[in-house]
Amino acid sequence: MVTGTVESGSLQTAIEWMERDTDAEPVIEVEGLNFYYGRDRTLSDVSVSIPQHGVTAIMGPSGCGKSTFLRTLNRMYEVIPGARAEGTVLFAGEDIFKLDPVTLRRRIGMVFQRPNPFPKSIYDNVAYGPRVHGIRRRSVLDGLVEESLIRAALWDEVKNELKKSAFSLSGGQQQRLCIARALAVRPQVLLMDEPCSSLDPKASSQIEATTRELAAELTVVIVTHNLHQAARVSDHVGVFLSGGVLAEFGPTKKVFEAPRHPDVQDYLAGRFG
């Protein structure tokens, strides 16, 4: 692909490509995405490039389609009867609608609004994904479980009680366990849909810190209603407005300091939403 671009002869495209490379290469490119629940259009003509690594925050008033957008990226919407997406979504250059959803979801993980550990042990929760993908060797599983729990900043708290039920953990610990479960299949992207909304401030800030650390090696897309959280945690921000229009997207600092869209200015000033 690289050589192809250069060999096409145009100096212009080569320079563009190099500039793109020094900037962050997009990992997810959305072009003209429309989303429907039955007849209702929930996302209107969304186009956005989500840069690789770092944290992209998705914001916007309630019901504007943030969760829907997230569920499009890993095709989780497909379990809902009547839900339909149109447009192009490329993940690492590949059309996600042509990928096997199983492969796609292994590479794009998801953490949900409410912690949803399985009624299994802590170990079995984290080992679930690898097992589903055929890993049987105990030593490999042990390694993945430890690695994932460390990355989710939960290891120190649970390393001596991996056999205990996941339900014995606190809400914040359960959410970090869910992060570890998602990380155990080594995804390149982690989608998080309001992961802190059911947690207290202390647990929330732990999740935020974890998210920041993860962003060094993978791409995090996080939906949040909390402006302060978005400002603290994200590198880029996208703001949806009602009707499922992506009204603003850019580096967090830029969007917060000088939003272009007047409604986004109002939203960020807390005047609605």
Next chain:
Amino acid sequence: MTAQGLNGKGCSAGADDSPSLHGLPRSLFRKRLDVVILFILSSASLIALGLIFFFILREAFPFFRRVPLVELFSRTWLPTLEPPRFGALPMILGSATVTAGALIVSVPIGLAAAAFIAEVAPGITKDVFKSAIEILASIPSVVYGFFGLAVLAPFLQSTLSLPTGRTALTGAVILAVMALPTIASLAEDALTAVPASYREASLAVGATRWQTIWRVTVPAASSGLLGAVILGMGRAMGETMAVLMVTGNSPQLTASLLKPVRTLTAGIALEMAETPFGSLHYHALFSLGALLLLITLGMNWSAEWFRGRLVRRHRR
């Protein structure tokens, strides 16, 4: 009568109470009267259970006083001979064989049907399957018996070249169909009770739908599924008319599925009509009834316990 009693009480209390407080116990009681009526009506089932228990045990008691309990578990049932023999083992084994045979067929099919309805089937297919199962449950057992007698027994007799088509196997197949709705619909309830968030979490790490069903939904519903199986077993064990019509009713001790057997239920139903009231034989039949009652009650209670555990486990 009770209202008068209340008035009397209310007046005496009102002697030193303020008028505003005076009205209070009356309205409280009126509320409580509703509760009392509801309680009495709804405890009808409890009372019925108690009465059934009481009378069966009362009628069984004279038998246990005259015949040692171990006699029930011996091999020969000749209640009208002199001296009579009350070995119910053939019938106990008959019930066990037919029930076990029925479960071998109905558990896999019932659980598969439940999984299909709860997890896989799209809208209309789901409704069709659900109502088919409901209809299966509503067919009177004598119709099942008739079907077994007229269709299944001759079929089994000719295909397996048996001396008679009325065998434990015939009963097992008919009972399997009869227990199927119980197992399928209760198992479906159990699977549906598993929170959708578990499924989402499983799909989101890249599990397929089948992996999600087998590794997450079924284990999470396991106690409810077990409850469904136990209640299906109770259904098969307690069924009388259909088995009476198709199993041949021979009180011989056998563990073969291809021979005629008599179940506890069929034994009681067959002999009760021709037994002199108050005879030892009569009381013996009640002791069999008591045995059956204990078994089915035990099954029901354990099933409810398992099903309750499922709910307790996921209520968060």
